[in-house]
Amino acid sequence: MKKKIIEFKDFNFKYRVQAEPTLKNINLTIYEGEKVLIVGPSGSGKSTLAHCLNGLVPFFYSGEMSGELRINNEDIKNKNIFELSKVVGTVLQDPDSQFIGLTVGEDIAFKLENYCVEQNEMIDRVNKAAKLVDIDKELEASPYKLSGGQKQRVTLAGVTVDEVKVLLFDEPLASLDPATGKSAMELIDSIQQKENKTMVIIEHRLEDVLHCKVDRIVVMDKGCIVADTTPNELLSTNILEEVGVREPLYITALKYSGCEISKDLKPESINTLDIEKCKDKVNDWYENTKKEESKTKNDYILELDNINFSYSPEKQILKDVSFKIRKGDIASIVGKNGAGKSTISKLICGFYKPTSGRILFDGKDIKDESIKERSEKIGFVMQNPNQMISKTMVFDEVAFGLKIRGYNKEEIKEKVENVLKTCGLYGYRNWPISALSFGQKKRVTIASILVLNPEVIILDEPTAGQDFKHYTEIMEFLVELNKKGVTIIMVTHDMHLMLEYTSNVVVLSNGQKIGDDKSTKILTNKEIIEKANLKETSLQELAIKCKIKDSVEFVNRFIDYDRRVRNI
Incomplete structure (x- = not known):
């Protein structure tokens, strides 16, 4: 009989500053060695549930608890956060915020140092943990200089080094490129198999998590558990759509084709899908669905001409990068972590100066324009919201750009409130920013740029940490701006976003353009x-399974049809 490792019984939690409970009547049991995925829209309570598991509730976030939570068969009310950390190890969505040591080895050893483990034993355990996650060749390197995937391996080694029983992952894929994300899920799966650890994963990218087998999916909404079942059973229902969680793209394609999704179809993965039961319907849909004609192309608004850039003579970051963006386009820049995507954004905005080459805006070289002059026509939303925020309150942060541009109070109030409503932040307008989640802070920074109505908006990972509902709201707002003539450029790892919304894609690898x-x-x-660490879409795999000769055209027709259905 399986041993219970986590058990919630009639559990409730209310933050000290809130009138209503965030978690309501939670009954959930997770067994030793299970891999459980927790999904739900923002505000559903999944992060609070995670905080209860690792002790941040109630030791950091105070509030009222009722009911029972037992971890490793012990009531958490009798445990402190230090004792809980020996059972539950947490991997955060932002690895940089978890680093302590100056080298990878020091960082992995940090917990053991706190336990006063003898040096010889410490070295052995650090080497074992590093080898488990395949980071043992980087023990002398600075963790801050590693790639996104390597950073995550370091944090994973740091929490497994003292042999915790439960590994808790808070959006492990948020900052990773598609191929690295795929490797991360394979690594998590490998550790589960080798070490028989219990894995609890909180993640918005459901399809990417399901690359490897998951035992159960727990769906949360409005502080309650609305489903606790297997992936096959969940994907056979409309629960994900009802709560606002994105379902896998191949599932959407099957539904558009009129296929009935049942658990017998084995829909948990494109690889397990019993396609024979619906192949004919998919082919019929493909034959009867035509792609609409492309719109007339506009003139170019932004051009990079043979851009080179380096921080030092020893290391060149960008090499002869050239591409053009048309006025009114929604374009994306993609590539693996460290390919130079964010650097290009900063060059366009004037934060950096190219070593050589030209940047043209509306045909004019802007090399002599200041950051302020460029900001009048080019808005930039950074990947890390904490690097942009300068005010204490939400309203003040969004209003800041308007204030320094001389708008009066009535204009500022109207513009700020309209943008806050669009970004799903109106209810938080009088909140301190420090009280917001990472995803909510991200929306604040997007709102602070959108309110200025620039001609071009560059967004670095605009949907990272966003649930499908807020992702859609933000993207539909950007689409509406785009229809009014605003050009949108997105630096992204999100292949769904790239497929659904962008007309043109620039691909970077090792500082060079390899696709446009x-x-x-x-x-x-x-x-x-392969070169850019991207990932084939499940739509193409579905087309191949259905023996559709032109898989590219199948994807084209799906994206066009999906846009029309959702009125994008």
Whole structure:
């Protein structure tokens, strides 16, 4: 009989500053060695549930608890946060915020130092943990200089070094490129198999998590558990759609084709899908669905001409990068972690100066324009919201740009409130920013740029940490801006976003441009996918399974049809 490792019984929690409970009547049992995925929209309570598991509730976030929570068969009311950390190890969505040591080895050893473990034993355990996650060749390196995937391996080694029983992952894929995200899920799966650890994963990217087998999916909404079942059973219902969680793209394609999704279809993965039961319907849908004609192309608004950039003579970051963005386009820049995507954004905005080459805006070289002059026509939303925030309150942060531009109070109030409503933040307008989640802070920074109505908006990972509802709200707002003539450029790891919204994609690898084409052609080009750490879309895999000869055209027709259905 399986041993219970986590058990909630009639559990409730209310933060000290809130009138209503965040968690309501939670009954959940997780067994030793299970891998459980927790999904739900923002505000559903999944992060609070995680905080209860690792002791941040109630030791950091105070409030009222009722009911019972037992971890490793002990009531948490009798444990302190230090004791809980010996059972539950947490991997945060932002690895940089978890680093302590100057080297990888020091960082992994940090917990053991706190336990006063003898040096010889400490070295052995650090080496074992590093080897488990395949980071043992980087023990002398600075963790801050590693790639996104390597950073995550370091944090994972740091929490497994003292042999915790439960590993808790808070959006482990948020900052990773598609291929690295795939490797991360394979690594988590490997550790579960080798060490028989219990894995609890909180993540918005459901389809990416399901790359490897998951025992159960727990769906949360409005502080309650609305489903606790297997992936096959969950994907056979409309629960995800009802609560606002994105379902896998191949599931959406099957539904558009009129296929009935049942657990017998084995829909948990494109690899397990019993396609024979619905192949004919998918083919019929493909034959009867035509793609609409492309719109007339506009003139170019932004051009990079043979851009080179380096921080030092020893290391060149960008090498002869050239591409053009048309006025009114929604374009994306993609590539693996460290490819130079964010650097290009900063060059366009004037934060950095190119070593050589030209940046043209509306045909004019802007090399002599200041950051302030460029900001009048180019808005930039950074990946890490904490690097942009300068005010204490939400309203003041969004209003800041308008104030320094001389708008009067009535204009500022109207513009700020309209943008806050669009970004789902109106209810938080009088909140301190410090009280917001990472995803909510992200929306504040997007709102602070959107309120200025620039001609071009560059967004670095605009949907990271966003649930499907807020993701859709933000993207639909950007689409509406785009329809009014605003050009949108997105630096992203999100292949769904790239497929659904962008007309053109620039692909970078090791500081060089290796692709510049439509999103569907990029994601069906195996050479580019491999070089840029991208991932083939499940739509293409579905087309191949259904023996549709032109898988690229199938993806094209799906994206066009999906846009029309959702009125994008």
